[in-house]
Amino acid sequence: MSLAAFLDAHRAVVRVALGRVRGSSPREAGTEMFVADTDLHGTIGGGRLEYMAIARAREMLREGILGDRMDLPLGPEIGQCCGGRVEVTLARMGARDRAAAHARDEAARAAAPEVLIFGAGHVGRAIADLMQHMPVRAVLLDTRPEELGRATARVEMRVSVLPEADVALAGRGAAFIVATHDHALDFLVADAALARGDAAYVGLIGSRTKRAKFDRFVRDHGTAADSARLTCPIGAGPSRDKRPAIIAACVTAEVMTALTTTAAAGPRLETPCRGMDTRGAAIREVPRG
Template sequence: VDALDIPLGPEIGQCCGGRTLLRFTRVTEAVSAALTERMREVEDRQPAVFIFGAGHVGKALANSLSLLPLSVSVIETRREELIGLPDNVSTHLAAMPEAMVSDIPAGAAAIIVTHDHALDFLIAKEALGRNDLAYVGMIGSRTKRATFANWLSREGHGGTLDNLVLPIGGTVVKDKRPAVIAALVTAEVLHAVHRFAVQCPARSGSAPL
């Protein structure tokens, strides 16, 4: 049988109707190689997410985002915090994480959740210096946002914070448990990378989700 045309109805436990057509191809070496290459191309085009910090929130984010069609990387200054992350998450030990911002591909997301406010500020400054990232978010509060703005001003940074999401995860849900924050931020990131890929396809190396 090369194909099956199946009506979707009560006889197979469906109630919405419609039809589905299934086509079958014998798996030869050539077909297997072509499928493997296609899957590799899909993986290469997945939107990238860089998480700076692998504390409680960083780990929760890595766990949440690793379940999705995303290329996830975690950058940390503390070696021990990189232990136990999902196998499909890339880990990077870096003495100066802010220097890795230039390695982030266009259309990617940068999530800043380190253990040090000063380090957060350094990373965010570098990220906001680019105009080709889909999402730049930092954990914190409105007070931290104001403090960061003042710090940028003293540093002579002439830009605005319009492209910075701070606090990440929004302000409607007040629950601060890492898993809840991760769920909220995951939704923000998915929306942002999809919107960027659709609006700026020439600048994004990823396909819309």
């Protein structure tokens, strides 16, 4: 549930925020959580700290208290071992507070990185199921409407007429997961994503053999793709488990690590690619199988 939906569902809410943080803490200053009488949204780090903050927030709701502040040591006094100290601010939300929270939530959602999942098969749907819980704007795309109809994740669903064009329209620093039902289409989409030069992650489902075929495709067709930046197989890691849910968990970890690393490094310097011509990619002949 989004913050906007949470606030709309509850008339009385207390905003709980970490103010000053000294030493080690489970979350950074500015982290916020929203507490209703029987529900909550977000987390300030869990543990005894969060338990005490939730209890105080609900006490405020019951007694009509508008604001409070807690100064808590994160040590044995409260059953935690972080060793730091945090100041927690609690405030019952009025109409203006709700409007401001709505605006912050919308801004955060708009700024979230895009993750485009090409292919709504077993693996694609499993990845979408996990990505719906990540701080990203996930899109599940397929050329087959009936396969999208089988997906249940709360992410954007898009029937893709020309997948390479969807690659071109994605924002800078997007992540691309390629797992379609067609190896030829896989190659076209992965090639277009790599040719952008600004993707945080490009992953292609398959094997080492498929990776070798893709490398040969790039060489033979002289595309602008930097195949060294391709992750293939995706979700390999230390696990050899090929069940869709396990692959999805590993892929989600790969993508979130790549997005976090890219965000920490700052914007890339490659040439922007909005408006790139994908018509050539759309008509290339690629190896089948």
